Amino acid sequence: MLFKTALAVAACLVPTLASANDEALQFQIESELAYLKVGYGIESVEVRAEGVRTQVIVGVDTFVSNFSDVMWDTAQRASLMSPAPVLLLAVEQHSAFGNASGKRLCYLRARKGQVFEGTC
Structure with missing residues (x-):
């Protein structure tokens, strides 16, 4: 009985976590x-949380010519900010396309x- 109660409480907490x-x-x-x-x-940033996935929509107004600087800067900050790989790919995609x-x-x-997925 105690196990069932604990399981029910855990099931209720999962969406919150x-x-x-x-x-x-x-x-x-x-x-x-x-x-x-x-x-x-x-220029613009929009982040949409979708369960365990997060969609990031980034708009730029100019060609990113200093991509190597952005890459180095983002890599330096990666230890502080876990989404750095997301940003790195965002800037790389814009630099390329x-x-x-x-x-x-x-x-x-x-x-x-x-x-794990990106389209530009």
Whole structure:
């Protein structure tokens, strides 16, 4: 009986714990993107939490010409901010596919700070 009660309580807590993790990851991603937004011309940022997955939509207004600087800077900060690989791929995608005349949107899916799917 005690086991069933404990199991019921645990089942009720799972969505709460997942939600808390999503919010923490979302905050970390938004914080890091806000940092890059100022220094590297990232124009807009939107983060959507979807269960254990987080969708990051990044818009840039100019071609990222200093990608090596962004990569080094992001790598330096990776020990402090777990979503750094998400940001690195976001900037890399824009560096590869963006152009000086128009805006690009990149759609990334992240799990625990690691990108496992991305389209640009």
